[in-house]
Amino acid sequence: MRIVSQGSDRGxxxxxDALGASGDAVWLLDGATSLGPSRxxxxxxxxxxxxxxxxxxxxxxxxxxxxxxxxxxxARTVYEASGPLPExxxxxxxxxxxxxxxxxxxxxxxxxxxxxVWLIAANGAVTALSGGxxxxxxxxxxxxxxxxxxxxxxxxxxxxxxxxxxxxLRENRAKMNTEGGYWVxxxxxxxxxxxxxxxxxxxxxxxxxxxxxxxxxxxxAYGVPFTEVFEGxxxxxxxxxxxxxxxxxxxxxxxxxxxxFKPHDDASWVLxxx
Numbered sequence: 001m002r003i004v005s006q007g008s009d010r011g012x013x014x015x016x017d018a019l020g021a022s023g024d025a026v027w028l029l030d031g032a033t034s035l036g037p038s039r040x041x042x043x044x045x046x047x048x049x050x051x052x053x054x055x056x057x058x059x060x061x062x063x064x065x066x067x068x069x070x071x072x073x074x075a076r077t078v079y080e081a082s083g084p085l086p087e088x089x090x091x092x093x094x095x096x097x098x099x100x101x102x103x104x105x106x107x108x109x110x111x112x113x114x115x116x117v118w119l120i121a122a123n124g125a126v127t128a129l130s131g132g133x134x135x136x137x138x139x140x141x142x143x144x145x146x147x148x149x150x151x152x153x154x155x156x157x158x159x160x161x162x163x164x165x166x167x168x169l170r171e172n173r174a175k176m177n178t179e180g181g182y183w184v185x186x187x188x189x190x191x192x193x194x195x196x197x198x199x200x201x202x203x204x205x206x207x208x209x210x211x212x213x214x215x216x217x218x219x220x221a222y223g224v225p226f227t228e229v230f231e232g233x234x235x236x237x238x239x240x241x242x243x244x245x246x247x248x249x250x251x252x253x254x255x256x257x258x259x260x261f262k263p264h265d266d267a268s269w270v271l272x273x274x
Contacts (some may be wrong), residue, residue: 003103004207005233005271009214011244011264014047016095017212019270022087024103025067028270029054030096030115030212032184033262035170039082049093051077053185057099057213063199064110067188076187079149081226085187090173096132097185097195098210100272107205107274110194113184114139116216119200120230132198135182138172143259150256159255162261169261208272209233214265215245221258222248233271242267 031046056071096113111131119127168215175181181193
């Protein structure tokens with residue numbers, strides 16, 4: 001496997017996305033922005049979790065499950081050195097995750113949460129791997145509430161809207177890693193029970209694209225064709241695509257045209273040639 005293009009542009013004070021590679025594996029993590037104060041000094045819980053797990057993965061071998069289990073176990077040891085795990089379910093550090101591993105003539109692919117993976121065949125056919133549908137539905141319903149608030153109260157700003165929506169967002173976050181809820185990476189390796197793992201012949205994919213929602217909003221929310229983005233990444237225009245993404249968001253800073261919970265999200269991607 002060869003990384004053709006990669007990048008990560010922070011959307012706020014901290015970059016809560018993390019990407020990495022080691023030997024036969026490449027991964028991308030999207031820390032879930034904390035819904036309360038961080039208990040770590042100088043960094044958000046989400047950024048700490050994503051970057052710590054990414055660093056830990058660099059020395060891991062074995063299956064995707066084995067690697068992630070070991071990496072989050074080490075992170076949990078560090079976290080618990082400063083106190084117990086949070087009592088409130090919504091306060092648990094968590095992250096979306098995607099990982100691809102070359103295993104002989106096969107690819108092993110794991111997906112948790114809303115980091116997405118696309119397989120692009122030699123003939124250009126695109127296959128999106130499943131995963132994150134429940135979380136996406138919860139987010140979509142919360143955005144509908146944002147739109148409803150504005151219909152009732154006028155075009156209130158994102159900060160004011162978030163204050164009113166925080167109880168709903170915490171209620172949704174508390175559904176992580178529960179039956180009937182959604183599955184994401186967390187400090188409890190029971191989270192891996194919900195990971196979508198796919199194995200495909202390596203010959204079926206010429207490229208694998210992994211992206212966080214802050215980047216795939218380009219085609220998922222803002223209407224830029226996927227083929228245009230893919231061709232841009234192939235030709236080395238990742239930074240230009242990120243700039244185009246930010247230009248769209250800066251033109252709509254309060255999310256009135258494109259409803260969202262913050263002006264900018266961290267935007268990250270990794271494109272791999274098999």
